[in-house]
Amino acid sequence: MKKLSVADSLFLRVERCSHPMHFGTLQIYRYPDGDAQSYIEELVHYVAEIARTIAPFNQRLRPPRYGIGLPSWEVDDNIDIDHHIRQVKLSGTDKDEQLIELTSRLHSSILDRSRPLWECTLIDGLDGGRFGAYWKFHHAYWDGVSALNTMDTIILSKKPDSLASDRIMGVRGNNVFESEKRDTVSVIARKYFHSFSQNIKSIQELSHNNKKVKRRRRKVSGAKIPGWYTASSSFINSPVSKNRRIATVTFSLSEFKYVATNTKSSINDVILAVSGGALRRLLVEKGLPLDKSLIVSVPVSLRKKSSQVDTGNAISDVLCEVGSDIRDPVERLSSIHSSMIASKRKLVSLSKTAIRNYTLITSFPFALSQIFGLTKGIPIPYNFIVSNVVGSEEPLYLNGAKLESFYSPSLLFQMQCLNITVVSYAGKLNFSLTACRDTLPDLDNLASYIRQEFSALLDSVQSIR
Amino acid sequence: MKKLSVADSLFLRVERCSHPMHFGTLQIYRYPDGDAQSYIEELVHYVAEIARTIAPFNQRLRPPRYGIGLPSWEVDDNIDIDHHIRQVKLSGTDKDEQLIELTSRLHSSILDRSRPLWECTLIDGLDGGRFGAYWKFHHAYWDGVSALNTMDTIILSKKPDSLASDRIMGVRGNNVFESEKRDTVSVIARKYFHSFSQNIKSIQELSHNNKKVKRRRRKVSGAKIPGWYTASSSFINSPVSKNRRIATVTFSLSEFKYVATNTKSSINDVILAVSGGALRRLLVEKGLPLDKSLIVSVPVSLRKKSSQVDTGNAISDVLCEVGSDIRDPVERLSSIHSSMIASKRKLVSLSKTAIRNYTLITSFPFALSQIFGLTKGIPIPYNFIVSNVVGSEEPLYLNGAKLESFYSPSLLFQMQCLNITVVSYAGKLNFSLTACRDTLPDLDNLASYIRQEFSALLDSVQSIR
Incomplete structure (x- = not known):
């Protein structure tokens, strides 16, 4: 359990339905050779594995005890995978236009604070053997640079033939914030007054x-x-x-x-x-x-x-x-x-x-x-x-699918x-x-x-x- | 401009991001003979025509003047059609399961109060020559019975060969709440005190x-x-x-x-x-x-x-x-x-x-x-x-497409x-x-x-x- 910093928690304080505090990334990939359907099925399993094991994908908010101080991150042991990973296909005639219109809609809705603060929508139906992935992350998790680093080094790979599951094995565990014992009232009071005196300084x-x-x-x-x-x-x-x-x-x-x-x-x-x-x-x-x-x-x-x-x-x-x-x-x-x-x-x-x-x-x-x-x-x-x-x-690959372009609403x-x-x-x-x-x-x-x-x-x- | 009743406006007062006050209808249709793509294109034009001309589809909220009393409905002359009518296609293997999962997601997000309070998502990709339509209506507009009546009599028809555009011509105009002149402060004050004395009675x-x-x-x-x-x-x-x-x-x-x-x-x-x-x-x-x-x-x-x-x-x-x-x-x-x-x-x-x-x-x-x-x-x-x-x-038809089933989240x-x-x-x-x-x-x-x-x-x- 890790407390949010003041800067991180500000993104929660200023958030409203009319201006949600998440950012997105819209990635466009080219399918690797082979069956597209089974590629996507494997990809869903891969993202589900990330969701269950790697921070911040498995972290949800925990309000401060007795309502005093800052919220913390805690591991969600019972993550609702179908809520976080979605699949749709584009319809209509101009597919690229539809992709942007869909992204606008996905980007407009606020994240659910009772769950890990991210969503991933896999978007099929683009022309030319391509598919899209729109990810949404709450800014309280991290900033764009940090999100990009994680994307580039853990989820993606510079090698077209790199096995994603091997990479997850390497980072799993040490990135999960460890659970601490719950604080007693007196410990909370002491921490609170310590943080207060720090603020004065x-x-x-x-x-x-x-x-x-x-x-x-x-x-x-x-x-x-x-x-x-x-x-x-x-x-x-x-x-x-x-x-x-x-x-x-x-x-x-x-x-x-x-x-x-x-x-x-x-x-x-x-x-x-x-x-x-x-x-x-x-x-x-x-x-x-x-x-x-x-x-x-x-x-x-x-x-x-x-x-x-x-x-x-x-x-x-x-x-x-x-x-x-x-x-x-x-x-x-x-x-x-x-x-x-x-x-x-x-x-x-x-x-x-x-x-x-x-x-x-x-x-x-x-x-x-x-x-x-x-x-x-x-x-x-x-x-x-x-x-x-x-x-x-250098170009990056998601389980062998080449990342062709990359936008950041x-x-x-x-x-x-x-x-x-x-x-x-x-x-x-x-x-x-x-x-x-x-x-x-x-x-x-x-x-x-x-x-x-x-x-x-x-x-x-x-x-x- | 028509004032909301107390009952209608209650749905606005109790609404929160966590419990939006809209209801939905998920309709499953069978494509009529002919090209499915051009059928959908025509359908989008038809729904856009409804959006522009028929109440409540063209009505948005107008807050009470000086913040006193109940909000009103006013005609939105500049309706953003792409926001209200959406097209997606189902992805994944089990299409019927995906349809329900998609409906759950669409049903979870709150409507935008600055626009007419409805959305329509046309859902392609079902097996067996079928397509879906998920409509979302704010309960401040009307109740389910009233929505069903409008659906059954204006948007749908009992005749498979009925031309939708003819039906719209018949109802257009007389259903649009007419604009009144803006009230002066004294008129508002009088109306407010009248409504107050009515409440006492x-x-x-x-x-x-x-x-x-x-x-x-x-x-x-x-x-x-x-x-x-x-x-x-x-x-x-x-x-x-x-x-x-x-x-x-x-x-x-x-x-x-x-x-x-x-x-x-x-x-x-x-x-x-x-x-x-x-x-x-x-x-x-x-x-x-x-x-x-x-x-x-x-x-x-x-x-x-x-x-x-x-x-x-x-x-x-x-x-x-x-x-x-x-x-x-x-x-x-x-x-x-x-x-x-x-x-x-x-x-x-x-x-x-x-x-x-x-x-x-x-x-x-x-x-x-x-x-x-x-x-x-x-x-x-x-x-x-x-x-x-x-x-x-009796079975109903949407521009010739037979309505096969009908659910009401x-x-x-x-x-x-x-x-x-x-x-x-x-x-x-x-x-x-x-x-x-x-x-x-x-x-x-x-x-x-x-x-x-x-x-x-x-x-x-x-x-x-």
């Missing part, structure tokens, strides 16, 4: 760090680092309603590398520039003002990539003006690049503890407004999130109707757009704008050279 | 009726009519968790008629006897006490069956000891029969207004506990609901983990069992017990003759 430390952070910000010269809660509310900062809309765009990673190299920027900068340009096109389409740039939050992982299963959340974020006020794509990229360099320098110069505290300070008012579900008169910390996760460079906080999450995988860069279905009914347009914006940027870079 | 009337009801109960001699809130809590009266489990059983209507005729009881009595017997078997299996009978609530429609679309709720209910304390099936049926005769006589002797008030009085403490989500120390009004809805005797109130709803249709009697997935993981056993219990009853009746 932490608040003193925070105040010190806050001053340090402010001093450092002054030292960074030239580049624009937007302050927290200085973003102007845009149309995407409306109340989030219950249903989601998903859109995807895929690029060749080498083209993004080409642009990054020739503009002395990073792939992440190019992703931000393309996102900012696409949003600018959407603002133009809607006749909305372009004078002030939208501000995005860029999550930064505090975790070193490792092959070990590692649950929980370890994320901070930097803010960046995404250049929706700049018409020229190359100029926009250059502005983003210098802003990101300055922000990252600031973050790197702080210790890991200081970063965690900094994250707590900056996100505190936002977390409060989310917990109390406030939607009006609350300053917004940023306009939307653009997240970039580095996946495997994410979660929406209240008053944040758009999220762009990008995952690189095997030479491709996959954009996933997650949106409130009511605020962005035209999400497909935004996906087209991302495509157009990258073409424009590529053309400009090629013409400059 | 109603309370005086209720008190008078209550005495009348009590007097009448004394007059009914012999038969057991259980009082409200006298039921003992059983294992099915546990907190309801988020997910549902569905099971179905189908009988020949003529066999039920045979038993009813030869025991001088009604088909409804036989349904109750079989349900009570099945629950007794489940109690025996679990080693639970059998000394006191479980008490069921039997909804009675206050609505005359008509061909007109009629929204809203018009239901009262009578209580009945379901004979789970009686071992002999014929004796159990006889006890249920006399109890139901006495209860119905009581209800018939009251005026329609008195019945509505009686329903309000008896369900008031229950409604309060549901609104405040209370789960402990609250007396329960009854153990579970057994509902019997009379459907069409229902809703669960808090602390009510089981619902049995029975619909008769074209010579068959279809039982739908809806249960809390955690409290009744063995729902398939209960379905088998219903089958066994009817066999036992049939054998007894045949041996007596």
